[in-house]
Amino acid sequence: MIKFDSTYLNFKDTLFCGQVFRFKPYKNGFMVFTLDKAAYCYNEGNTAIIESDDDNYFHNYFDLSRDYAQIIDSINACNNEKVMLSANTYKGIRILKQDKIEALLSFIVSQNNNIPRIKSIIEKLSSTFGEKKRFLGEDYFAFPTLQALAGASYEDLKACGLGYRAEYIKETAQKLLLGELLLDDMDKLSTTELKKSLLKIKGIGDKVANCVTLFGFGRGDSFPVDTWIEKIYREDFNGTLTDRTKISNYLVDLFKENAGFVQQYMFYAKREGLL
DNA sequence: TCCCAGGGTGTGG
């Protein structure tokens, strides 16, 4: 069990802010699934509590070694009211350090899709192709192995709701399985070079690449721009650019290594109606 | 029925 101050760790906001898709309400909090692991997470008073069978893994997963007070302080020096309001309201969000492969495949699913459907597709992929597991008396399914996804038929993949993304998932799983894509070797690349490498994968454009560098590789100098962020840029930054790649580059340049955190605070704030 | 969703690819200019 892990106990942690809840000032910068709010499970509801961290899970619902759109960075992750495998979790469900459970008792006083949530059950969170990643790869083949599970954790029961809840806030109680000023304490955040994580019960799992692999505390080391979840300590890293929830990014517990990072000083979020420093990030919030740094953002509060930016002199932009909308940015500061978002960050201070949702300072309980942490950027999860997700598994690279799970993040990459999950955000391929996310393209031109909405969050409830992304969740349901990934759940169905897991229940169809993943190993059945059990934690705290609850059944769940592990994220599918590369072997399972690479060997799946398009028919079975589409039955999970993937639509035209089925071929992206299968082809990417095959490349990962065969070692044609070595994500761990890409850790040493600069973020610019890393994005360039990810863009070579069919099904990954600038937005998904930014999600993978941020949520899978922990690169703060990423700013995924989707329809919501484009709206924020237009309405809350009074921006005039229309090309999403240029908008992303502009915002990364503005917030540097904290860009990804700003992105997530504001994305959630916009969706929650705060902005 | 059309529009939208954490967009991307392929083609034609």
Added chain:
DNA sequence: CCACACCATGGG
């Protein structure tokens, strides 16, 4: 380089 049709699917 840019514009635009098209890509499955389900909810509003």
